[in-house]
Amino acid sequence: MARHRVAITGLGLVSPYGGDLEDFFQRVWAGESAVRWMVTEDEPRPLCLPYVRCEGFDAERELGKPLASMMERFSQLGMAAVFKAWRHAGLARSAAEDGSDRGQWGCLWGTALGGLAAHERGARELWLKGRERVSPLSVVMGMNNAANAHISIQLGLGGVSSSHTAACASASMAIGEAFRRVRSGEAELMVTGGSDVCQSVSVVKAWEAMRVLARGDEHTAPSACRPFSNDRNGLVLGEGGAALVLENWDRAVARGARIHGELIGFATNCDHTHLVRPDRAGQVRALRAVLDDAGLTPREVHYVNAHGTATPEGDPIEVQALREVFGEQAERLPVSSTKSMHGHLLGAAGAIEAVVTAMALREQAIPPTAHLAGRLDPACEGVDHVPQGRHANGLRVALSNSFAFGGSNVVLAFAAPAH
Incomplete structure (x- = not known):
C-alpha cells in the first residue's frame, strides 16, 4: 500500500x-x-x-x-x-x-x-x-x-x-x-x-x-x-x-x-486493565508502536508533549513508560505538560496539544511545564521536565501523548516543516 x-x-x-x-x-x-x-x-x-x-x-x-x-x-x-x-x-x-x-x-x-x-x-x-x-x-x-x-x-x-x-x-x-x-x-x-x-x-x-x-x-x-x-x-x-x-x-x-x-506517525491501543487507572505497559506499547509507524528510533525524538494531567497516579506512570522506551536518552529528553497552563480540555485536549507540538517544531521552541520549579516529585524524575520555556535549534521530531479513561492510549508523531 x-x-x-x-x-x-x-x-x-x-x-x-x-x-x-x-x-x-x-x-x-x-x-x-x-x-x-x-x-x-x-x-x-x-x-x-x-x-x-x-x-x-x-x-x-x-x-x-x-x-x-x-x-x-x-x-x-x-x-x-x-x-x-x-x-x-x-x-x-x-x-x-x-x-x-x-x-x-x-x-x-x-x-x-x-x-x-x-x-x-x-x-x-x-x-x-x-x-x-x-x-x-x-x-x-x-x-x-x-x-x-x-x-x-x-x-x-x-x-x-x-x-x-x-x-x-x-x-x-x-x-x-x-x-x-x-x-x-x-x-x-x-x-x-x-x-x-x-x-x-x-x-x-x-x-x-x-x-x-x-x-x-x-x-x-x-x-x-x-x-x-x-x-x-x-x-x-x-x-x-x-x-x-x-x-x-x-x-x-x-x-x-x-x-x-508534518504528521509522520500514529499509534493507538487499549490498556485492557482498568477503566480509570493508567497502565505503564499499555503506554509503553503505544510509544513503541508510534516509533515503528513513523520509522523512528528513540534517539530521533527531540520533545514529548506529555499527557501530564497532574493526578497523583497518572504522572509517575507516564514518566516510567517514557523511561522504559527511551532508556538512557530519557534523562535528556524534554518532556513538558502544557495542561499546567491551558488546563485539561477533555475531548479537545489532544487537539490543542497537537497544535502546541506542531508550533513547537515550527518555532524551534519548547514550552514549559509551569509551576514546577523546586517542586519535582522524586517519583517523576528521570526526564527533562522543562520548568521554563526554551529555544531549541535543531528540534526535528516530537511526540504528543494522550492517555485516557477507558484505557485508550494515543500517540502522534510530528516532524518540523523542513523534515
Missing part, C-alpha cells in the same frame, strides 16, 4: 488565551497560566473551582447568528477553530470559489462530552422549571456528531464525516485516523481536531466526586494544575477547540501552500 506524506497546512484554535495562533503559542511558551477561579450562578447550586474558560469567545460574531443559534457551545468552538484553520491553510470557503472536487475531503472530530449540556438543559426545563416541552433543536444540538456535521456542511466536504469519543484521547484519535486516511490515499484532505465544554454542574460534580480535580481558591487558581510536582493534587477542567488541516504533501506543494509541519 502506498504511503503518502501528510502535510499540516492549517492550524486554528479557540483557546482561553483567545483565537490568535501566534499569541497563543507565545503565551504558553512564556509559562502564562489561563486558569482562573470560577464562581457560577448555575442552579441548583453554584460551582466554585479553578477552571479554564474562553472568556472572549463570541459565537455570533465568529459564526453569524443563524449558524451559531443552531449549535451547542462545543460545536461553536469547533466550527470557529475550523474556520481559522481553513483560512490559515489558504483554502476557499466553498468549492464553487476554487473549483475543487471535495468528494475526497472529509472531517473527523473528537469530543468527550459532545452536546451533553443541551440534554441537561432540557431536563432542567422539564423538572425544575415545570415546562411541558424542550427545544426542538435539542437532538441536533446535543448529538455527539453535531460538530463534524456542521463542519462538513459549511465547507462542502463530501468524504467521511464522523466523531470520535475516547474520553480525553478523543481528539488525538480523530487526528490519527484522519492522518491514516490521507497517508493511505483514501483522502486528499482532512480537517480534524476536537472541541469540548465541561461546565455543567452535574458533570463537574461528577469529576469532583472522583477526587481528581485540583483544589485552590481565587488567589492560588492560576497555579492549581502542577503536573509532576510533589504537591500536585489534580487536574483543571476547561473548554476550547482546536483544528488541523491535513493534506496530501504533493497536493499541498502543488498549490503553493505553506506547510507548518
Whole structure:
C-alpha cells in the first residue's frame, strides 16, 4: 500500500488565551497560566473551582447568528477553530470559489462530552422549571456528531464525516485516523481536531466526586494544575477547540501552500486493565508502536508533549513508560505538560496539544511545564521536565501523548516543516 506524506497546512484554535495562533503559542511558551477561579450562578447550586474558560469567545460574531443559534457551545468552538484553520491553510470557503472536487475531503472530530449540556438543559426545563416541552433543536444540538456535521456542511466536504469519543484521547484519535486516511490515499484532505465544554454542574460534580480535580481558591487558581510536582493534587477542567488541516504533501506543494509541519506517525491501543487507572505497559506499547509507524528510533525524538494531567497516579506512570522506551536518552529528553497552563480540555485536549507540538517544531521552541520549579516529585524524575520555556535549534521530531479513561492510549508523531 502506498504511503503518502501528510502535510499540516492549517492550524486554528479557540483557546482561553483567545483565537490568535501566534499569541497563543507565545503565551504558553512564556509559562502564562489561563486558569482562573470560577464562581457560577448555575442552579441548583453554584460551582466554585479553578477552571479554564474562553472568556472572549463570541459565537455570533465568529459564526453569524443563524449558524451559531443552531449549535451547542462545543460545536461553536469547533466550527470557529475550523474556520481559522481553513483560512490559515489558504483554502476557499466553498468549492464553487476554487473549483475543487471535495468528494475526497472529509472531517473527523473528537469530543468527550459532545452536546451533553443541551440534554441537561432540557431536563432542567422539564423538572425544575415545570415546562411541558424542550427545544426542538435539542437532538441536533446535543448529538455527539453535531460538530463534524456542521463542519462538513459549511465547507462542502463530501468524504467521511464522523466523531470520535475516547474520553480525553478523543481528539488525538480523530487526528490519527484522519492522518491514516490521507497517508493511505483514501483522502486528499482532512480537517480534524476536537472541541469540548465541561461546565455543567452535574458533570463537574461528577469529576469532583472522583477526587481528581485540583483544589485552590481565587488567589492560588492560576497555579492549581502542577503536573509532576510533589504537591500536585489534580487536574483543571476547561473548554476550547482546536483544528488541523491535513493534506496530501504533493497536493499541498502543488498549490503553493505553506506547510507548518508534518504528521509522520500514529499509534493507538487499549490498556485492557482498568477503566480509570493508567497502565505503564499499555503506554509503553503505544510509544513503541508510534516509533515503528513513523520509522523512528528513540534517539530521533527531540520533545514529548506529555499527557501530564497532574493526578497523583497518572504522572509517575507516564514518566516510567517514557523511561522504559527511551532508556538512557530519557534523562535528556524534554518532556513538558502544557495542561499546567491551558488546563485539561477533555475531548479537545489532544487537539490543542497537537497544535502546541506542531508550533513547537515550527518555532524551534519548547514550552514549559509551569509551576514546577523546586517542586519535582522524586517519583517523576528521570526526564527533562522543562520548568521554563526554551529555544531549541535543531528540534526535528516530537511526540504528543494522550492517555485516557477507558484505557485508550494515543500517540502522534510530528516532524518540523523542513523534515
